[in-house]
Amino acid sequence: MIRKIVSVGNIIALSSLIYLLACSPLPPEHKHARQGHLTAPCPKKLRMVVRYCPTRYAYSDRIQHLSKVRIKSFETGKSLILSVRKSSKVKGICIPKKYKKFMSRRNSFLAEVRVLRCGENGVKRCPKYIRGYASWYGPKFHGRKTASGRRFNMYEPVAAHRTLPFGTLLLVKNLKNGKTVRVKVIDRGPFIRGRHLDLSYSAAKKLNMIKDGVIPFIAKVIRCGE
Numbered sequence: 001m002i003r004k005i006v007s008v009g010n011i012i013a014l015s016s017l018i019y020l021l022a023c024s025p026l027p028p029e030h031k032h033a034r035q036g037h038l039t040a041p042c043p044k045k046l047r048m049v050v051r052y053c054p055t056r057y058a059y060s061d062r063i064q065h066l067s068k069v070r071i072k073s074f075e076t077g078k079s080l081i082l083s084v085r086k087s088s089k090v091k092g093i094c095i096p097k098k099y100k101k102f103m104s105r106r107n108s109f110l111a112e113v114r115v116l117r118c119g120e121n122g123v124k125r126c127p128k129y130i131r132g133y134a135s136w137y138g139p140k141f142h143g144r145k146t147a148s149g150r151r152f153n154m155y156e157p158v159a160a161h162r163t164l165p166f167g168t169l170l171l172v173k174n175l176k177n178g179k180t181v182r183v184k185v186i187d188r189g190p191f192i193r194g195r196h197l198d199l200s201y202s203a204a205k206k207l208n209m210i211k212d213g214v215i216p217f218i219a220k221v222i223r224c225g226e
Helices: 001-022 028-035 097-104 201-206
Strands: 037-039 043-054 056-062 068-074 079-086 093-096 107-119 125-127 129-137 158-160 169-176 178-188 196-198 215-223
Touching: 043 056, 043 097, 079 093, 079 097, 093 097, 129 201, 158 201, 169 196, 178 196, 178 201, 196 201
Parallel strands: 043 093, 056 079, 129 196, 158 178
Antiparallel strands: 037 125, 043 107, 056 093, 068 079, 068 107, 129 215, 158 196, 169 178, 169 215
8 A cells, every 4th residue: 555655656746747847948959949040149239338448349248249230329429330349358348449539538338239230241040050061271271360350270179161150159070970079160161162161170180081171061050159
């Protein structure tokens, strides 16, 4: 009798657990998978505190890398259009100090920031998977500036793609041997017909494709943009 009560109790507990798991919200990755795409973080309009920085470019931790934005000061009503670079070190947004006389003479001011173009090329969505043929690049380009402005390091797991937002993370699989590597898109290319992804020397080495040069691949998009 005791065994039956315990068994019934276990069944009820198990049923409750299954119910909770079934009703619990899906993780973000599964939500995107259900929709069939991932979306780059690119808000249309933000209310932000604008500061000045002694640099040539504007930076923000909340806007997609190389987005074009319109910044309108609530204090003066003046506005300007700038390209913004992504930086986790900047909280909010900072613009070059040369605009201080025009926008506001205060060290910081409240503004409406409207995103006119998402990222470098306006691409907001990434597919669930990409596939095709991948090549690799290394010594010749080591230390050079990439399209994202970052220096290319052939020993880092990075990649070039023609349109995916900078900062996109990919899990690339070599279809010839099943090996995988995780890379970040920081550059543009390849621009040779029939090729769809350019991997750094480090990434290519992990896929064991150095000798092959070009291999068929499939890549899962883990994150779209920075």
